[in-house]
Amino acid sequence: MNKIWAPWRMDYIRAPKEDGCIFCKKSQSRKDRDNLVLYRGKDSFVLMNLYPYTNGHLMISPYNHTSDPGDISQTGNQEIMELANKSMKILKKIMGAEGFNFGANFGKAGGAGIAEHIHFHIVPRWSGDTNFMPVVGQTKVHVQGLEDTYNNLISLFEKIEL
Numbered sequence: 001m002n003k004i005w006a007p008w009r010m011d012y013i014r015a016p017k018e019d020g021c022i023f024c025k026k027s028q029s030r031k032d033r034d035n036l037v038l039y040r041g042k043d044s045f046v047l048m049n050l051y052p053y054t055n056g057h058l059m060i061s062p063y064n065h066t067s068d069p070g071d072i073s074q075t076g077n078q079e080i081m082e083l084a085n086k087s088m089k090i091l092k093k094i095m096g097a098e099g100f101n102f103g104a105n106f107g108k109a110g111g112a113g114i115a116e117h118i119h120f121h122i123v124p125r126w127s128g129d130t131n132f133m134p135v136v137g138q139t140k141v142h143v144q145g146l147e148d149t150y151n152n153l154i155s156l157f158e159k160i161e162l
Contacts, residue, residue, distance in 0.1 A: 043076035097124035
């Protein structure tokens with residue numbers, strides 16, 4: 001069984017949580033670069049994860065604040081899937097991703113860190129992308145900073161047409 005170890009995410013887990021919904025705040029703000037928002041669609045938006053499992057870890061969130069997947073419209077679900085496919089294509093082209101973990105955790109019991117607002121994760125993967133550093137040294141080697149990754153990805157996200 002392969003495992004993704006992410007002990008650096010303890011900073012996120014232990015950090016005091018802001019009041020309000022982070023996805024609503026980011027969707028309502030127009031500071032896309034500061035919020036790591038790469039693309040805004042009609043029903044949802046693509047943003048980078050501030051505490052990524054791997055370089056290029058993206059999330060897609062509907063604008064609609066809901067914890068119930070049944071509240072997302074058919075067109076909203078279609079847009080999310082189209083954005084997921086286009087995002088994976090971009091991550092393959094720019095970062096050479098060889099595979100992906102894609103999905104969502106619904107509810108606290110389902111593992112959702114932010115259960116009140118549905119969001120989908122796209123985690124790029126590479127053969128041999130795990131090593132001893134996170135397990136032994138509680139250190140994750142990221143080959144690129146968030147801002148550099150954003151700068152590399154944004155030009156292709158700006159070209160997305162749905």
